[in-house]
Amino acid sequence: MGPAVEKAKRSAPNAVERLNGLLAEDMAAVDAIIHQHMTSPVGVIPNLAAHLIDAGGKRIRPMITLASARLLGGGGDGARKLAAAVEFIHSATLLHDDVVDVSSMRRGKKSANTIWGNSSSVLVGDFLFARSFNLMVETGDIMVLDILARAASVIAEGEVMQLAAANDAETTRERYMAIVGAKTAALFAAAAKAGAVAAGRPGAEATALESYGRELGLAFQLVDDALDYGGASATMGKNTGDDFKEGKVTLPVVFARDDGDESERAFWRRVVGEERTDDDFHRALALLKRHNAIERTLEAAREHASAAKTALRTLPTNAYNEALTEIADFVVERGY
Amino acid sequence: MGPAVEKAKRSAPNAVERLNGLLAEDMAAVDAIIHQHMTSPVGVIPNLAAHLIDAGGKRIRPMITLASARLLGGGGDGARKLAAAVEFIHSATLLHDDVVDVSSMRRGKKSANTIWGNSSSVLVGDFLFARSFNLMVETGDIMVLDILARAASVIAEGEVMQLAAANDAETTRERYMAIVGAKTAALFAAAAKAGAVAAGRPGAEATALESYGRELGLAFQLVDDALDYGGASATMGKNTGDDFKEGKVTLPVVFARDDGDESERAFWRRVVGEERTDDDFHRALALLKRHNAIERTLEAAREHASAAKTALRTLPTNAYNEALTEIADFVVERGY
Numbered sequence: 251m252g253p254a255v256e257k258a259k260r261s262a263p264n265a266v267e268r269l270n271g272l273l274a275e276d277m278a279a280v281d282a283i284i285h286q287h288m289t290s291p292v293g294v295i296p297n298l299a300a301h302l303i304d305a306g307g308k309r310i311r312p313m314i315t316l317a318s319a320r321l322l323g324g325g326g327d328g329a330r331k332l333a334a335a336v337e338f339i340h341s342a343t344l345l346h347d348d349v350v351d352v353s354s355m356r357r358g359k360k361s362a363n364t365i366w367g368n369s370s371s372v373l374v375g376d377f378l379f380a381r382s383f384n385l386m387v388e389t390g391d392i393m394v395l396d397i398l399a400r401a402a403s404v405i406a407e408g409e410v411m412q413l414a415a416a417n418d419a420e421t422t423r424e425r426y427m428a429i430v431g432a433k434t435a436a437l438f439a440a441a442a443k444a445g446a447v448a449a450g451r452p453g454a455e456a457t458a459l460e461s462y463g464r465e466l467g468l469a470f471q472l473v474d475d476a477l478d479y480g481g482a483s484a485t486m487g488k489n490t491g492d493d494f495k496e497g498k499v500t501l502p503v504v505f506a507r508d509d510g511d512e513s514e515r516a517f518w519r520r521v522v523g524e525e526r527t528d529d530d531f532h533r534a535l536a537l538l539k540r541h542n543a544i545e546r547t548l549e550a551a552r553e554h555a556s557a558a559k560t561a562l563r564t565l566p567t568n569a570y571n572e573a574l575t576e577i578a579d580f581v582v583e584r585g586y
Numbered sequence: 587m588g589p590a591v592e593k594a595k596r597s598a599p600n601a602v603e604r605l606n607g608l609l610a611e612d613m614a615a616v617d618a619i620i621h622q623h624m625t626s627p628v629g630v631i632p633n634l635a636a637h638l639i640d641a642g643g644k645r646i647r648p649m650i651t652l653a654s655a656r657l658l659g660g661g662g663d664g665a666r667k668l669a670a671a672v673e674f675i676h677s678a679t680l681l682h683d684d685v686v687d688v689s690s691m692r693r694g695k696k697s698a699n700t701i702w703g704n705s706s707s708v709l710v711g712d713f714l715f716a717r718s719f720n721l722m723v724e725t726g727d728i729m730v731l732d733i734l735a736r737a738a739s740v741i742a743e744g745e746v747m748q749l750a751a752a753n754d755a756e757t758t759r760e761r762y763m764a765i766v767g768a769k770t771a772a773l774f775a776a777a778a779k780a781g782a783v784a785a786g787r788p789g790a791e792a793t794a795l796e797s798y799g800r801e802l803g804l805a806f807q808l809v810d811d812a813l814d815y816g817g818a819s820a821t822m823g824k825n826t827g828d829d830f831k832e833g834k835v836t837l838p839v840v841f842a843r844d845d846g847d848e849s850e851r852a853f854w855r856r857v858v859g860e861e862r863t864d865d866d867f868h869r870a871l872a873l874l875k876r877h878n879a880i881e882r883t884l885e886a887a888r889e890h891a892s893a894a895k896t897a898l899r900t901l902p903t904n905a906y907n908e909a910l911t912e913i914a915d916f917v918v919e920r921g922y
Contacts, residue, residue: 292746346712350705369686369749372708376682377742379712383719383735387728395731396723402716409709410628 265580269573283334305357315445321570324449338382345375401440408432419522421499438467465558472551473585475500505543601916605909619670641693651781657906660785664725674718681711737776744768755858757835774803801894808887809921811836841879
C-alpha cells in the first residue's frame with residue numbers, strides 16, 4: 251500500500267464520513283461553539299488552540315456524544331455544548347500528552363509544544379480544560395457534569411499510570427489494559443453516556459451507551475497500538491515507531507515478550523528499559539511478526555468492537571444506531 | 587530581623603491563626619475532605635499531592651470561602667466541599683506554575699517537579715483540577731460551579747499572559763495588574779463569592795464578598811512581589827530574588843524602571859530581557875531603594891486591602907466579618 255492509499259484510508263474513512271454526514275448540522279454547530287469558547291484576549295491561547303483543534307482531528311468523541319443523544323431522541327443545544335466540552339477535554343489531554351511524551355508532531359503538523367514551548371502547552375491545556383467545564387455549566391445539567399468530571403480524573407489517573415509504567419518492561423497485559431481503560435476508554439465511555447443523559451435517558455440506555463463507548467475506546471487504542479508497528483499490513487506510516495522510540499510497552503509488545511524465549515525477553519527488557527537503535531526497531535518488527543503479535547492485538551480489538559456493537563443491540567434501531575455500529579467496525583478496519 | 591523572627595513572622599501570623607481558630611471545626615473537616623479526595627490507587631498521585639498539600643500552606647483561600655459562608659449565616663457540608671475544591675484548584679495551579687517557572691523549591695521544600703519530574707507534576711495537577719470539579723459536583727450547586735469554572739479559565743489566561751509578558755521589560759503597570767487580577771485575584775474573588783452563594787446569598791452580598799476577595803488577592807500578590815525583594819525592611823528571606831532571577835517584571839520593577847534615567851532603563855532592559863548576575867541583583871535592590879519602589883508597591887497593596895475592608899462594611903457585623911477585616915490588614919503587614 252502506497253502513501254496515497256495510506257493517506258486516503260486514514261483521512262477519509264467511510265463510517266466516520268457517514269456519521270459526520272448524519273450529524274452535519276450538529277457538527278457545524280459544535281464547530282461554532284468550539285471556536286466561540288476558545289477565544290481569549292490573550293492571543294497565544296486561540297492561536298495555539300486553533301493550531302491543534304483545526305488540524306483535522308476526526309472529532310469522533312463529540313460525534314459519539316451527539317449520535318448517542320440522537321439515537322435516544324435527544325439532541326439540541328445541550329448535547330452540542332456537551333460534545334464541544336468533550337472535544338475540549340480531549341484537546342487539553344493531547345496538549346499535555348505531547349509535553350509528557352516530548353512529542354514533536356501531532357496530526358501531521360509540528361506539535362504545539364514544539365512551536366510555542368512546553369509551558370504554553372501546559373497552560374493552554376489548562377485553559378481548554380477549564381472551558382470544557384464552562385460549557386458543561388452552560389448546559390445546567392449536574393448529571394453530565396458528574397459524568398465528565400469523573401472521566402477527567404480517571405483520564406489523569408490513566409496518564410499517571412502510563413507514566414509510571416513507562417520503560418517498565420515487565421508491564422502485564424492486565425496493567426496495560428487498565429491504563430488504556432483509563433487514559434482512552436474513559437472519555438469514550440463518558441462521551442456516549444453524557445449524550446444519553448442529555449437526551450433525558452440516564453438509566454439502562456445510558457449504561458448501554460457507556461458500555462459501547464468503553465469497548466469502542468479500548469478497541470480504538472489497541473488498533474492505534476497495532477498501527478504504531480504498521481498494522482496488519484506492516485505499512486510504515488508517519489507515526490510508525492513512536493511507541494517503540496519512547497520505550498512504551500503496548501499490547502503487541504506484551505504478546506511478543508510473553509511468548510518469546512529468554513534472549514527475546516532480554517531484547518525487550520533492553521529496548522523498553524534502556525536504549526533503542528533503528529536496527530532494534532527492525533528486530534522488534536521481526537519478533538512481533540514471529541509471535542503474530544499485531545494480529546493478536548487486532549483480534550483483541552475486534553473482540554472489544556464486537557462487545558461495543560452488542561451493547562447497541564439493546565437500544566432503538568435507527569440511523570444513529572446503525573452509524574455507531576459501523577464506527578465500531580471502522581475502528582478495527584483501520585488496523586488492516 | 588534575624589531568620590528566626592522572619593520565620594515566626596511568616597509562619598505564625600496572628601490574623602490567619604485567629605481565622606483558623608474561628609473555623610477550626612470547618613478546617614478540620616476540609617482537611618479530611620482534601621485527603622479523602624486525593625486518594626488514588628495510582629501511588630504517585632497521593633504521594634505527590636501530599637508532598638505539596640501537607641507542606642504547610644496557610645490555606646487562606648479555603649478559609650475565605652468558609653468565612654464568607656459563615657459571615658452570611660451559611661456553612662456546613664457544601665461550603666466545606668467548596669473550600670476543598672478551591673484549595674485543589676490552587677494546588678493544581680502551583681504544580682503547573684512550578685513546571686512553567688522551573689522552580690526547584692516550594693513552601694520550603696523541594697518542589698514536586700524536582701522530585702517526581704515535570705510530567706508527573708503536570709498530570710497530578712490535572713488530576714487535582716479534575717477532582718476539584720468532582721467536589722463541586724458533589725455540592726450539586728451549579729451556580730458555584732459556574733463561579734469556579736469561570737475563575738479557572740481566567741487563572742489559565744492570567745498564567746498565559748504572564749508567560750507572554752515574561753522577559754518583556756516594557757510591561758506596563760496596567761498590563762501587570764491585569765495579570766495579577768487574573769492569575770491571583772480571580773481565585774480569591776471566586777473563593778469568597780462561592781462561599782456567599784453556598785450560603786444562599788447570591789445577590790449583593792456575594793458581589794461584596796467577590797469584591798473583597800478580588801481586592802485582597804491584588805494586595806496579597808503585590809505584597810508577595812515586594813517580599814521577593816526583601817519587603818520594606820529589605821530582609822532577605824529564602825525566596826528573595828526569585829522573580830528577579832526569572833526576569834519577571836513585577837510592580838516594584840515597573841516603578842523603578844518608569845522613574846529611572848536612560849542608563850537605569852537600559853539596566854532593567856538587560857536584566858529582564860537578557861541575562862542577570864548576582865551583582866545585578868544588588869544593583870536592582872539599590873535602584874528599587876532609590877525610587878522608593880518597594881514602599882510604593884506596599885502602598886498600592888494597602889489601597890487594595892483598604893478597598894477589601896470597605897467591601898466588608900456593607901455586610902453583617904460579626905466575628906467572621908472582623909476576622910476577614912483583620913486578614914486584609916495582615917496581608918499588608920507581611921510586607922514590613
